[in-house]
Amino acid sequence: MSRNLAKIMDRVSQATRRMPMAEWNWSEGVALYGLVSLWKTTQDDALLHYLKSWIDDQLTQGRVFETVNATAPCFSLIELYVASGEPRYADIIKSRTEFLMQRAERLANGAFEHTLVETNFGGQMWVDTLFMAGLFLVKAGLLFEDQAAVEEGINQYFLHVRHLQQEDGLYYHGWDEHKNGPIGCLWARGNAWAAIVSTELLVLLPETEPARQAIRDTLARQLSGLSRYQDISGLWTTVIDDSNTYLETSAAAGIAYAVKRALRFGNADEAHAAMADRAARAALAHVDWEGVFRGVSAGTGVQKHAGEYHVIAQHRTEGYGQGLLLMLLSAMWVESGSSSATDLCYNKAAKPS
Numbered sequence: 001m002s003r004n005l006a007k008i009m010d011r012v013s014q015a016t017r018r019m020p021m022a023e024w025n026w027s028e029g030v031a032l033y034g035l036v037s038l039w040k041t042t043q044d045d046a047l048l049h050y051l052k053s054w055i056d057d058q059l060t061q062g063r064v065f066e067t068v069n070a071t072a073p074c075f076s077l078i079e080l081y082v083a084s085g086e087p088r089y090a091d092i093i094k095s096r097t098e099f100l101m102q103r104a105e106r107l108a109n110g111a112f113e114h115t116l117v118e119t120n121f122g123g124q125m126w127v128d129t130l131f132m133a134g135l136f137l138v139k140a141g142l143l144f145e146d147q148a149a150v151e152e153g154i155n156q157y158f159l160h161v162r163h164l165q166q167e168d169g170l171y172y173h174g175w176d177e178h179k180n181g182p183i184g185c186l187w188a189r190g191n192a193w194a195a196i197v198s199t200e201l202l203v204l205l206p207e208t209e210p211a212r213q214a215i216r217d218t219l220a221r222q223l224s225g226l227s228r229y230q231d232i233s234g235l236w237t238t239v240i241d242d243s244n245t246y247l248e249t250s251a252a253a254g255i256a257y258a259v260k261r262a263l264r265f266g267n268a269d270e271a272h273a274a275m276a277d278r279a280a281r282a283a284l285a286h287v288d289w290e291g292v293f294r295g296v297s298a299g300t301g302v303q304k305h306a307g308e309y310h311v312i313a314q315h316r317t318e319g320y321g322q323g324l325l326l327m328l329l330s331a332m333w334v335e336s337g338s339s340s341a342t343d344l345c346y347n348k349a350a351k352p353s
Contacts, residue, residue, distance in 0.1 A: 005336060008284060009329045011291030013038055016322040017050050024058045024065050026116075026132055027299070029072020031319035034326025036079045041330040048083060051076055055089075064092065066099050067115040071133045078139055090144075097140045097149050100133055107177045111159040114174070123177040126302065127190035130160050130197040138204055154211050157201065161218055165194070169225030170240055174302040184302040185309055186240040192254025192324065195222055199258040202267040216267055219258075223272045226255060230275055234282030238297055242306040246314065249286045249295035252279040253324040260331040280328060287325070296321030 016035060021028040032051060039047035055077060058064060074096050081089035105113040107125060112133055114126035134156035141149030163175040164182065171194045173184030184190075198219035205212055229240045231247055236255070238248040259276035262268035286294045298313040 005329070005332060006338075008287055008291070009038065009042075009326075009333065011289075012287060012293065012322060012325055012329060013047070013291070015291030015317075016319070016326065019317065019319055019322065021054065021319055024063050024070055024073050026069040026072045026128075027319040028054075029070070029075065029132070030323035031326075032073055032076040032323065034323030034330075036076050037327045037330040040079070041333050048080075051080055052084070055080060059088070059092070066096075066103075068100075068104060068112050068129055068133045069114070069116045071096055071100065071136050072131075074136050075139065078136075078143060082143070093140050094144065097137065097144075097146065100137055101149060101152060104133075109159060109163075109177070110155070111163070112156060121174075121302075124174050124183070124302065125160060125163060125177075126174045127160060127164050127171045127187070127194055130157060131193040134160070135197050135200055138201060142204060154201075154205075154209075157197065157215070158211070160194075165218065165222065166225075168228075169221035169223070170229075171222070173300075184304075185242070185306050187300065187309060188236045188238050188240050188248050188251035189254065189297065189300065191222065191226065191236075191240060192251045192258065195219065195226075195255055195258035196327075198222070199262045199267065202262065203265055219262065219268065223259065223268060223275070227272065227275050230278065234278035234280075235295075236279075238312070239306040239309050242310075245306055245310040247295070248297050248314065249283055249293060250297065250318070250321045250324050253283040253293070253321070253328045256280040256283060257324065257328040257331050260328070260335055264331070264334065280332060283325060283328060292317050293321045293325045 013035065016031055021031060035047050035051060074093060077089055077093055081093060105115055107113055107123060111125040112129050114121050114124055114129050134153050137149045137153030141147065141153060164171045170186045171191050172182035173187040173190045176183045198215055201215050202212060229236060231237065233247060235247040235249060235252045237243055237245045239245040256276045256279035259268055259272050263270065263273055288294055295314055296318045298316060298318065300312050303309050
C-alpha cells in the first residue's frame with residue numbers, strides 16, 4: 001500500500017500517543033521531543049494538548065525524578081512554557097537546571113555521571129548524557145539568560161567529545177574513570193544522540209559563540225566516519241564497526257534527522273545528503289501499518305563486547321524509537337516545503353531565510 005509522508009506522520013503520531021508512557025523518564029522524554037518537533041512543524045494543537053495533559057498529570061502525581069536521564073522530558077516542558085507562559089513550568093525548568101549545576105553526580109573531570117531512575121553507574125560517562133542533560137542546560141540557559149548554564153552545557157559537550165569520540169569521528173558508548181578509558185563499543189544509537197546534539201547546538205547557539213566552529217568540526221568528523229560504515233540497506237549495525245551485529249533502525253532515524261537539520265541550517269556538507277536520504281528511506285520502510293517503528297533496539301546499557309549488544313531485544317515498541325522517527329518525519333516535512341511554521345529556536349540569527 002502506498003503511503004505519503006503526511007499519512008505516515010499521522011499514524012506514527014497516533015501510535016506514539018497511544019503508548020502507555022507511564023513516568024517522567026528518558027524514553028518518554030524522547031517520545032515527547034518527537035511529538036514537540038511535529039507540533040512545531042505542523043502547528044497541530046492536538047499535539048500541544050497531549051503534551052500539556054501528559055506533563056500536568058505527571059506534576060499532579062509528583063513524579064518528576066531528579067536524575068540525568070530523567071531530564072529528557074524537560075525539553076518538552078521548555079516548549080510548553082514558551083507556548084503557555086505558566087510560571088510553574090518555569091519553576092520546574094529552573095529547579096532542574098539547579099539540580100544539574102549543583103547536585104548531579106559528577107566524575108572527577110567534571111562530567112555528569114550517567115544516572116537513571118533505577119540505578120547509578122559510578123564513575124561512568126555515557127554518550128546518552130549529551131542528549132538527555134547537556135543539551136537541556138543550553139536550551140534552559142538561553143531561555144532564562146543563564147549564561148552559567150549555557151557554558152556548563154557546552155562544557156559537558158566537549159568533555160564527552162574529548163573522552164568518547166575517536167579519531168575516525170565515531171563515539172564509544174561510555175568512558176570509565178576507574179579504567180581511565182572508553183567502555184562498550186561504537187554503539188549506533190549513541191552516535192545518533194551525539195550527532196543530534198551537535199546539530200541542535202549549532203541551531204541554538206548565537207553566531208558569536210566561540211565554540212561553534214569546534215562543534216561544526218566535531219560533527220563533520222563524525223558524519224565522515226558514519227558514511228564509511230553505512231550498510232547498503234541504509235541502516236547501520238547496532239555496533240557500527242561490527243557487521244556481525246544486527247541492523248538497527250532508531251540510529252538511522254536519529255542520524256538522518258541530524259544530517260537533514262544540519263543541512264537546513266548550513267551546518268553540514270551537502271555530500272552527506274545522500275547518506276541521510278538512504279537512512280531515512282530505510283527507517284520509513286520499518287514503519288508498520290499502525291504507525292509503530294520496528295527494529296528498534298531495547299534500552300541499552302554499556303555492554304562488555306559486541307556480542308552483548310547483538311542480543312539486545314529489537315521487537316518491542318519503544319517510546320524513544322517513536323520519538324526519533326517523529327523528529328526525522330518533522331525534518332522531512334520541512335524539507336518537502338509543506339511546513340509553514342517558523343522554527344522555534346532561540347538563536348534568531350540562525351534561522352534560514
